[in-house]
Amino acid sequence: MIKTDVCILGGGAGGIGCAYRLIKNGLKTVVVDKNSDFGGSMVFSGVDGWEPGVSLDGLHKILYKKLSGMEKGCHVVAQSPEQSIFNRIGRDGWDYAYAFDKWPWALSQKSDFCYEDTYKRVPYRYSKRLQFDPKAFVLAVNEIFAEHKENLATLFGYGYKSCKTDGDKIVSITVSDGQNTEEIFADVFVDSSGDIVLARDAGCKYSYGTEGYEDYNEPSATIRSDRINAVSFVFRIAKAETNEHIDQIPKEFAAVDIADFKNGQMKHTVSCIVEYPNGDYNINMLPTMEGNEYFSLGADAEKICKARVWAYWNYLQTEKNMKGFTLTHIYDAGVRESYRLKGNYILREQDLRAGEPLDIKSEKIVAIADHATDIHGQNGMCKELEKPYGIPIECAMTKEFGNLFVACRGASFTHIAASSARLNRTMISMGEGVGEYIAEKFFNK
Numbered sequence: 001m002i003k004t005d006v007c008i009l010g011g012g013a014g015g016i017g018c019a020y021r022l023i024k025n026g027l028k029t030v031v032v033d034k035n036s037d038f039g040g041s042m043v044f045s046g047v048d049g050w051e052p053g054v055s056l057d058g059l060h061k062i063l064y065k066k067l068s069g070m071e072k073g074c075h076v077v078a079q080s081p082e083q084s085i086f087n088r089i090g091r092d093g094w095d096y097a098y099a100f101d102k103w104p105w106a107l108s109q110k111s112d113f114c115y116e117d118t119y120k121r122v123p124y125r126y127s128k129r130l131q132f133d134p135k136a137f138v139l140a141v142n143e144i145f146a147e148h149k150e151n152l153a154t155l156f157g158y159g160y161k162s163c164k165t166d167g168d169k170i171v172s173i174t175v176s177d178g179q180n181t182e183e184i185f186a187d188v189f190v191d192s193s194g195d196i197v198l199a200r201d202a203g204c205k206y207s208y209g210t211e212g213y214e215d216y217n218e219p220s221a222t223i224r225s226d227r228i229n230a231v232s233f234v235f236r237i238a239k240a241e242t243n244e245h246i247d248q249i250p251k252e253f254a255a256v257d258i259a260d261f262k263n264g265q266m267k268h269t270v271s272c273i274v275e276y277p278n279g280d281y282n283i284n285m286l287p288t289m290e291g292n293e294y295f296s297l298g299a300d301a302e303k304i305c306k307a308r309v310w311a312y313w314n315y316l317q318t319e320k321n322m323k324g325f326t327l328t329h330i331y332d333a334g335v336r337e338s339y340r341l342k343g344n345y346i347l348r349e350q351d352l353r354a355g356e357p358l359d360i361k362s363e364k365i366v367a368i369a370d371h372a373t374d375i376h377g378q379n380g381m382c383k384e385l386e387k388p389y390g391i392p393i394e395c396a397m398t399k400e401f402g403n404l405f406v407a408c409r410g411a412s413f414t415h416i417a418a419s420s421a422r423l424n425r426t427m428i429s430m431g432e433g434v435g436e437y438i439a440e441k442f443f444n445k
């Protein structure tokens with residue numbers, strides 16, 4: 001049995017931000033994650049970069065400072081204007097593409113730009129972003145957290161099992177690593193699990209899929225469906241020993257029947273390719289599989305997705321002149337979206353476009369962002385915003401429990417709002433805002 005002030009389920013972007021503010025405010029905090037360390041999608045799914053966009057000051061700057069002091073920890077990359085072929089049919093808001101057939105990707109490489117340049121939303125082909133090494137990122141988080149180590153306990157390798165509630169309070173959660181089981185009692189709980197496993201299990205209302213226009217009158221909404229943002233298996237490549245090297249597809253993946261993908265989507269796939277500080281490259285294929293197909297396939301999805309990655313990589317090497325590199329790692333599934341809380345306020349596209357929540361006077365804005373609404377896969381779209389918007393604390397508040405907050409991509413957003421708000425730096429910031437709110441309201445800090 002563990003007793004603590006605050007328990008956070010999930011140590012990804014939202015969980016890291018939240019934990020940082022809580023331990024800094026002197027609150028005893030327990031972080032539980034089924035992964036082996038901090039980082040979530042940023043480390044384990046290979047989303048080891050920060051998209052251009054505004055952010056409140058906070059932990060991201062401290063992380064940047066720490067990472068830039070490490071050898072090959074991070075660097076600012078700039079988009080190559082020629083190889084920025086994001087969209088050959090020219091959807092709203094994107095640059096038109098000219099040479100997709102030659103370079104079916106958007107390439108970003110080491111540059112002399114500074115970190116502040118990564119805050120700016122500029123036309124895609126001029127954008128700058130921060131790329132870091134995932135191992136360095138884990139080190140950086142742990143070093144920063146070590147300054148407040150007396151307040152932090154972590155249970156890595158532990159998965160969520162169940163919770164106990166009493167009226168409008170979460171009393172405890174039970175977690176297990178397969179051998180040991182722990183019941184954690186806390187005054188406040190934060191669900192930063194991405195898929196909001198605690199909030200759903202406790203009985204909070206949630207949504208899944210695409211809202212229809214009739215739901216919230218969002219300007220870009222169409223019909224209600226179970227469609228969710230697509231899933232990508234990001235992979236890493238390194239320079240091979242010879243310039244002519246082409247990887248063999250491993251037998252177990254070559255044997256998977258993915259003819260439909262090879263004959264269809266594969267050659268239309270667009271990738272974000274970003275140089276790592278050590279000269280390797282990160283390839284984020286957009287996408288590997290439609291989101292609902294991925295979830296409906298269950299346990300079979302991973303093998304099929306990895307077979308698609310290998311087929312796609314082979315296509316890039318044999319038809320798009322990417323010889324001389326070797327695939328070194330396929331990261332865990334990158335899930336952009338699943339379940340979303342229906343909390344005290346549901347952030348919608350019109351709130352984003354207005355720059356503020358239109359239907360409430362918020363107690364506190366916990367993060368700001370200005371990323372385009374960005375949906376990958378079938379019926380995808382990318383629409384830039386004209387100005388930044390604020391995310392209110394009410395998007396993190398559950399209606400059902402006074403001591404349960406959600407600080408992750410599964411917070412109270414519509415499908416369209418989530419496609420902008422879910423980004424790494426924004427989620428770190430949202431976690432921080434939620435942490436500060438809890439420290440002040442529950443513990444008078």
Ligand SMILES: Cc1cc2nc3c(=O)[nH]c(=O)nc-3n(C[C@H](O)[C@H](O)[C@H](O)COP(=O)(O)OP(=O)(O)OC[C@H]3O[C@@H](n4cnc5c(N)ncnc54)[C@H](O)[C@@H]3O)c2cc1C
Binds near residue numbers: 033158424
């Ligand atoms: C392919 C892809 C590309 C993207 N590209 C970019 C990009 O270029 N730039 C950008 O800024 N953002 C990008 N994003 C978005 C961004 O990476 C995520 O939205 C963000 O990292 C989500 O943070 P989070 O804290 O909500 O969730 P996560 O980082 O997923 O953290 C959730 C944590 O909860 C843990 N957890 C889940 N369930 C349980 C359980 N049952 N028990 C215990 N622990 C549990 C997980 O292990 C995980 O560590 C991308 C996302 C994807 C998928």
